Structure formats: structure tokens, C-alpha cells
Amino acid sequence: MAAAAAVPGPGGLRVGCIGAGKMARGVLGGLIQSGKVPVQNITVSAPSDHNLQHFRDRGCNTTHSNISVLYQCDVILLATKPHVIPQVLVEVTSAVTADHVIVSMAAGVSLHTLEKLVPSGARLLRMCPNLPCVIQEGSVVFSRGSCAGQEEADMLRDLLSECGVCEEVPEPYIDIHTGISGSGVAYVYLFAEALVDGAVKMGMPSAVATRIAAQTLLGAGKMILETGEHPAKLRSDVCTPGGTTIHALHELEKGGLRATVINAVEAATTRARELDKR
Incomplete structure (x- = not known):
């Protein structure tokens, strides 16, 4: 892994999101409304200015550089389309450190697949939210990767607790959650x-x-x-x-x-x- 580690600054936890679509809006909207993370501690990347404008209007930091999100943030949300995930992780892998927590929201991309695309030892979680997270009435389930422990699970649960119902589940349940709640x-x-x-x-x-x-x-x-x-x-x-x-x-x-x-x-x-x- 890269030597430089992302650590929480004096202003608290810094959350980055690669992708600025509806799911990013839902989860980050819930975080902002709940006050769990100050808007100035949120950085969002996407290729489109049109999608980023929503987050600029909310007071978040925005960028077109995915790797800069890793340099600026502690918790990294992957909110791109599933087929884009490999390309994104190859792009940012050199910046992944032992202190990062990476959380994928990509439907159908397993933890096994994700762990093959990041450095060994990376702390990964996989989550499935639904759109009503934006009004703090959502449903979120998540599972840990092999190197994520109770600390990471508790952190994610705390971050998402104001988004609605949030439960840790065995990974096979995540695709079922897509069927019952995401869709x-x-x-x-x-x-x-x-x-x-x-x-x-x-x-x-x-x-x-x-x-x-x-x-x-x-x-x-x-x-x-x-x-x-x-x-x-x-x-x-x-x-x-x-x-x-x-x-x-x-x-x-x-x-x-x-x-x-x-x-x-x-x-x-x-x-x-x-x-x-x-």
C-alpha cells in the first residue's frame, strides 16, 4: 500500500464519494441532513459537471479527479455503475492506504471481486442503500470484507444510522435486499x-x-x-x-x-x- 495514510483531520471524519448519481445523492443527502458529517468534510468526484453541481449547491467539495478523493478523505464511497468499478479501482489503487475504509454501493459487485482489485489488506465493506435515504427513511444493509472488523462495521452503521434502517447482514442477503428494497x-x-x-x-x-x-x-x-x-x-x-x-x-x-x-x-x-x- 501507499505510505501516506489518510487520517481524520481536526474537523472530524472526511467522507469521499466517487460517483455523483442518485445513490450518491441519497446516501450523502442522509449524512448531510443528519449532521453526521459536515458538508465541508465531503468530497465528491464525477466526470460530469452537471451531476457535481447538486453537491456544490449543498456546500460539498467537488472534483473530476477520483484519486484526489483518496488523498483528501478517510471513508471512500464507491457509487459508480457496476461495470465502471474495475476501472475506478485500478485508477486509484496506488493511493489506497491502510487507514482508508472503502465502501462499495455498486449493485452485484461482490466483496471477493472488490478485494482482487485493491491492495492486500484494504478495509472493504459492501453496502446496498435505497433512494429514500435522502429523506432519512431509507433501508441499508452492509457486509464486511475479510480485512474489515467490528470497528469499521460500527463506524459505517453510525454514519448511516440517520438514513433509516441499517443492518449488517451476510453478503448473500445484499442481492436480496436489492430485490426487495433497492428496486x-x-x-x-x-x-x-x-x-x-x-x-x-x-x-x-x-x-x-x-x-x-x-x-x-x-x-x-x-x-x-x-x-x-x-x-x-x-x-x-x-x-x-x-x-x-x-x-x-x-x-x-x-x-x-x-x-x-x-x-x-x-x-x-x-x-x-x-x-x-x-
């Missing part, structure tokens, strides 16, 4: 859109229906988290004999909603696993 946000938006369309069909204005649908989804999710009940139990609690809900659920079952959602999670998980084999 799952889009399934929920599609369902919300369908709820709104149904209400509009029955005569409710779209703006009113949108607010009600969003609150319905938010409330349902919070009840699962706060009660600890299985979704099937909560669903049953809403149903009364011969009532409106059981009639509606019958239509959803006839339409194959349950099987379709299961298939969607499987498809996204399988695709995430395929990405590491390319």
Missing part, C-alpha cells in the same frame, strides 16, 4: 400510482388521492416496524367478514398480485447476482 421502492411507487388511478376513476381529484395513497403506504409501513407483527397478521386485522377489504383483496389475488411481486423480487435479485459474473 422495491419502484414497485411501491407503481402500486401507489395504481391506487391513485383507482381513486381518480371513482371520482377523487388526483392531488387528493396522491396524498392519501402516500400516507396510506407510510402508515402501513410504520405499523409493521412499530408493532413487529407479520404483514399477514396486520392484513387480517383490517378484514371484517363480508366487508370492503376482503372483497378488494379477492380482486388482488385474482390479478396475481402476490405471485407477481414475488416474481419481481426474484427477478431483481437474480439480475443483481448476474452483474458480478460479467
